[in-house]
Amino acid sequence: xxxxxxxxxxxxxxxxxxxxxxxxxxxxxxxxxxxxxxxxxxxxxxxxxxxxxxxxxxxxxxxxxxxxxxxxxxxxxxxxxxxxxxxxxxxxxxxxxxxxxxxxxxxxxxxxxxxxxxxxxxxxxxxxxxxxxxxxxxxxxxxxxxxxxxxxxxxxxxxxxxxxxxxxxxxxxxxxxxxxxxxxxxxxxxxxxxxxxxxxxxxxxxxxxxxxxxxxxxxxxxxxxxxxxxxxxxxxxxxxxxxxxxxxxxxxxxxxxxxxxxxxxxxxxxxxxxxxxxxxxxxxxxxxxxxxxxxxxxxxxxxxxxxxxxxxxxxxxxxxxxxxxxxxxxxxxxxxxxxxxxxxxxxxxxxxxxxxxxxxxxxxxxxxxxxxxxxxxxxxxxxxxxxxxxxxxxxxxxxxxxxxxxxxxxxxxxxxxxxxxxxxxxxxxxxxxxxxxxxxxxxxxxxxxxxxxxxxxxxxxxxxxxxxxxxxxxxxxxxxxxxxxxxxxxxxxxxxxxxxxx
Numbered sequence: 323x324x325x326x327x328x329x330x331x332x333x334x335x336x337x338x339x340x341x342x343x344x345x346x347x348x349x350x351x352x353x354x355x356x357x358x359x360x361x362x363x364x365x366x367x368x369x370x371x372x373x374x375x376x377x378x379x380x381x382x383x384x385x386x387x388x389x390x391x392x393x394x395x396x397x398x399x400x401x402x403x404x405x406x407x408x409x410x411x412x413x414x415x416x417x418x419x420x421x422x423x424x425x426x427x428x429x430x431x432x433x434x435x436x437x438x439x440x441x442x443x444x445x446x447x448x449x450x451x452x453x454x455x456x457x458x459x460x461x462x463x464x465x466x467x468x469x470x471x472x473x474x475x476x477x478x479x480x481x482x483x484x485x486x487x488x489x490x491x492x493x494x495x496x497x498x499x500x501x502x503x504x505x506x507x508x509x510x511x512x513x514x515x516x517x518x519x520x521x522x523x524x525x526x527x528x529x530x531x532x533x534x535x536x537x538x539x540x541x542x543x544x545x546x547x548x549x550x551x552x553x554x555x556x557x558x559x560x561x562x563x564x565x566x567x568x569x570x571x572x573x574x575x576x577x578x579x580x581x582x583x584x585x586x587x588x589x590x591x592x593x594x595x596x597x598x599x600x601x602x603x604x605x606x607x608x609x610x611x612x613x614x615x616x617x618x619x620x621x622x623x624x625x626x627x628x629x630x631x632x633x634x635x636x637x638x639x640x641x642x643x644x645x646x647x648x649x650x651x652x653x654x655x656x657x658x659x660x661x662x663x664x665x666x667x668x669x670x671x672x673x674x675x676x677x678x679x680x681x682x683x684x685x686x687x688x689x690x691x692x693x694x695x696x697x698x699x700x701x702x703x704x705x706x707x708x709x710x711x712x713x714x715x716x717x718x719x720x721x722x723x724x725x726x727x728x729x730x731x732x733x734x735x736x737x738x739x740x741x742x743x744x745x746x747x748x749x750x751x752x753x754x755x756x757x758x759x760x761x762x763x764x765x766x767x768x769x770x771x772x773x774x775x776x777x778x779x780x781x782x783x784x785x786x787x788x789x790x791x792x793x794x795x796x797x798x799x800x801x802x803x804x805x806x807x808x809x810x811x812x813x814x815x816x817x818x819x820x821x822x823x824x
Contacts, residue, residue, distance in 0.1 A: 324356030325527045328389075329404075329519060331363040332374035336381035336581040338633065339534065339572060342564055342598050347532045348387045349599075353618045356529075360389035361522060362403045365512045370405075381581045385591045386614065391526075399526040404518045411513035414521050414551070415474045415506055423550040424506060426462045426472040427454035450475075452503045474507035476516075476547065484542035489530075489559045489623055496542045504543045516540065520547040528556050535560040536571070559623060562602045562630040572633055588661055588689025589638065593645040597638045601631035611644060639687040646683050651676050654683065658692045665693040667700060674779075681775045697765040698779065701787070705795075709762035716759020717796050719749070723760060724789040727782060735778040742773060763792035 326347040330340050351358040360382070364370040379394050391397030401407055418424035427450075429437065434450070441447040454475065457465075466472060479498040486494040506517040513521075523531060531544075538560045548555045564572045572579050584594060592613065599617050600610060603626050612620075646654065655675055662668075669675045678698045686692055697703050705713070713720070726741055727733075746756050757773045764776055764785060777785055 323527075323529075324351055324354035325359065325529050326351045326356065326532055327359035327361055327523065327526065327528050329361040329363045329522070330378060331366065331369070332371055332378055333366070333369040334371065334374055334574065335583075336374075336378045337574070338579045338581060338584075338598075339564055340378070341381065341385060341387070341581055341594070342601060343532065343534060343561065344382060344385070344387045345595060345598050346561060346603075348389075349614070349618050349621050350530065350532065350623070351390075353621050357390045358387075359397070359399070359526060359528070360392035360394075360402065361526070362393055363515060363518065364403050364405045365408075365514070365518060367405065367512070377582060381585075384581075384585055385595060387595075404513065404522070407518070407522070408512055410525070411507065411517055411521055412511065415513070415517065418476070418506070418550055419474060421550075422477070424474050424476050425455055425457070425503075426466055427475045427503075427505075428457075428465055428470055428472045429454065447502075450502060455503070471509040473505045473509050475503040476506055476543065476550070478503050478543070478546055484545055486538070486541040486545055486558055487555075488538070488541075489557055490626055490628060491538075491560065494538065494541070496539075498542075501542045501546070504540075506547075516543050516547065520544050520551070520553075523556060524548075524551070524553045530559055531556040532559040532561060534563050536563055561626065562628050564601055564633045565630050567632060567634065569630075569632070577633075578635060584638070586690075588691065589642050590645045590649075590657070590689070593642040594638065596645075597641045601633065602627050602629075611641070643687040646686055646689075651680060654679055658689050661689050661693045662699070665696065667693060667696055669699055677779055681771045681779060685771065695765070695770065697767075697770075701784070703766040705762065705766045705792075706768065708768045709766055712758045712762040712768060713792050713796055716756065716762075717793065719745075719756045719759055720763055720789055720793055720796075723756075724786060724793065727777075727785055727789070730782070733778065733782045735774055738777045739774040742777075764788050 328340065328344050328347055330337075348358045350356075360378075362375060364375075375393075379392070382388055389395065391399060391402065393400075393402040396402075404411075415424065419426070437451060437453075438449045441449065441451060452475075455477065462472075478501045481498060483495045483497050484501060486496065488494055504516050505514050507513055522528075541558060541560070545555060566572055566577045570576075574580075578584075585591075595614055595617075596611060599612070603621075605612055605616070606620055606625070649657070655672070658679060678695075679692060682692055682695060682698075723745065726745060730737060730741055742757070746753050749756060758768055760773055761770055761776070762768060764770075764773075764780060770776055780788075
C-alpha cells in the first residue's frame with residue numbers, strides 16, 4: 323500500500339510550503355488508495371510551540387487535507403510526535419554504534435566551532451573532520467560511562483559517491499567527500515532530523531518520500547542510513563520549491579507565507595488548493611481550474627515541472643475571484659457572514675443579503691472584500707475626501723435627483739435605470755458628472771457597483787435620507803466627515819437638512 327507523509331516542525335505559523343507539500347502527498351496517497359500521515363518533528367524543544375501545532379491541524383482541516391494518521395487522530399503507528407519516540411531513536415543509534423556504523427563524538431561546542439573555522443580557513447569540508455572516528459572503542463566506552471556528553475555521528479564513506487535515485491530527477495550523484503559524518507543523536511539524547519526521519523519512515527511503512535528539493539543535498543545521508551540499517555529505501559520525490567517574485571525561495575521574513583493570513587483575507591480553501599496545484603504541475607488537458615477530486619483522478623508525477631513556480635498572491639486572488647463567482651449564492655452567503663459580522667455589519671433580511679452579494683461579487687476577489695461596502699448595511703458611514711469633492715461638484719444634480727426619486731412611482735431596477743438615463747440626457751453631460759456625485763452621496767465613496775443597482779437595492783427611504791444628509795452637509799459647508807443617520811421621515815427632504823455635518 324502507498325504511504326506518504328509530511329513531517330513539519332511547528333515553530334511558528336503554518337506555512338504555504340507546508341500546504342504545498344501536503345497537497346501533493348495527500349493527492350498521490352488518495353489516488354493510490356493509500357495512507358497520508360502527519361508526523362510532528364518537535365525534537366528542537368526550544369523552538370517547538372504547542373499552539374503552532376494546533377494551528378497546523380486547523381490549517382489542514384481548512385484546506386480539506388486531513389491526514390489519515392496524526393497526533394490528533396491517532397493511528398496504528400502512534401506516537402506521531404518525535405519527542406515521544408526518543409527511546410526508539412536511542413535504540414537504533416545504539417545498534418549502529420554496536421555495528422561500527424556510527425561513533426561517539428565528545429567535542430564541546432567551542433571545540434566544534436574551532437574545527438569549523440579551521441576547515442573554513444583551509445577551504446575544506448563541511449564543518450567537521452571526523453576526528454572522533456580515531457577514538458578506540460575502549461576509550462569511547464570509558465568516557466561515555468563517566469558521563470561525558472557526546473553526540474552520535476554516522477560513519478560515511480570517504481571515497482566514491484552516493485547515488486540518490488529520484489523519481490523526478492533520475493540519478494543524482496554526490497561525491498562522498500561532500501557528505502558529512504552527520505550527527506544522528508544529539509548530546510541531549512534527542513535525535514536529529516536525519517535519524518528520526520529515516521527510522522520513522524521505515525517503521526511507518528512510508529513508500530514515497532515526497533518533499534521539497536531543499537532536502538536533496540542531505541538525501542545522501544538518508545540513503546546511507548537506509549543502507550546502514552539494511553532497510554529498503556522509499557521512492558524519493560524531491561518537488562520544486564515555491565519561489566517569490568524575485569525568483570528566490572519563499573521566505574517567512576520577506577513574503578506572506580502564513581496560511582492563516584490567507585484564510586483571514588477571505589481566500590477560499592478550494593481556490594487556494596487549485597492555485598497551489600498549478601505550482602509545478604499541470605492537468606493533462608491544460609485547464610487551469612479544477613477541483614481536488616479532479617486532481618486526484620488525473621495526477622501523475624510525470625507532469626511535474628522542475629523549473630520552480632512563482633507563488634504570486636495577486637494570481638491567487640484571481641483564482642479566488644473565479645471561485646467566488648461560481649459559488650451557489652446561498653453558500654457564498656454562508657462563507658461571507660463571518661466577515662460581515664467581524665466588521666460590525668448586520669442585516670435583517672436574508673433575501674436582501676443575497677441581493678447585495680449578487681451585486682458585489684463580480685467585483686470581489688476575497689470574502690473580506692464584501693465587508694468593505696458598509697453602506698449596504700448601515701447608515702453609519704463617512705465620506706472619503708474624494709467623495710466630498712464629488713458632492714460639491716454635483717450639488718445641483720443631487721437636488722434634482724432627490725426630487726425625481728421622491729416622485730418616482732415604482733422603485734424597481736428598470737424604473738431607476740430609466741430615470742437616471744433620462745436625467746443624464748436632459749443635462750447633456752457625461753454619465754460620470756451625475757453618477758459620481760450620486761455615488762458619493764449614497765455610499766460615501768467614489769467606487770461601488772452601478773448606481774442603478776445601488777439605488778434599487780437601498781430603496782426609496784434610504785436613498786432620500788442619504789441625499790438629504792449630503793445636501794444638508796453641502797449647505798452647512800462643514801468639512802467634518804462624521805456620519806449622520808438619516809431622518810426618521812426620509813421623504814421630508816427639506817426638513818431633514820438641519821444640523822447634518824459632512
